[in-house]
Amino acid sequence: MVPELPPLPALTRSEGELVDRYLEMVDLLGRINPSRATDTYSALRAAQALVGRAVALKEALTVMHMRGETELHHVTLGRALRVLDGERRSGHVTVAPDPAAPPPER
Numbered sequence: 001m002v003p004e005l006p007p008l009p010a011l012t013r014s015e016g017e018l019v020d021r022y023l024e025m026v027d028l029l030g031r032i033n034p035s036r037a038t039d040t041y042s043a044l045r046a047a048q049a050l051v052g053r054a055v056a057l058k059e060a061l062t063v064m065h066m067r068g069e070t071e072l073h074h075v076t077l078g079r080a081l082r083v084l085d086g087e088r089r090s091g092h093v094t095v096a097p098d099p100a101a102p103p104p105e106r
Contacts, residue, residue, distance in 0.1 A: 014064040021057040030092025
């Protein structure tokens with residue numbers, strides 16, 4: 001049985017677009033990450049798609065700015081990112097751990 005996720009916080013349409021476009025870019029950057037990618041072709045395809053997603057992210061932020069949404073409510077947006085698995089997804093952007101290194105002490 002799949003655990004029930006917490007509810008997504010209330011977002012404006014623009015905030016929802018921002019979160020969606022940001023996570024799309026994070027996913028693509030994770031596919032490009034040279035410490036995790038396994039072949040150049042899939043990394044190339046992700047890099048090509050990244051250009052279009054960057055434009056969409058810029059447009060989402062432009063719409064917010066033009067509508068007078070001058071502040072990013074980082075607590076609410078952070079909660080939305082966590083509900084949408086943003087922590088795991090953004091983990092793919094970081095450098096992969098060295099498999100030869102001993103595990104960290106706790």
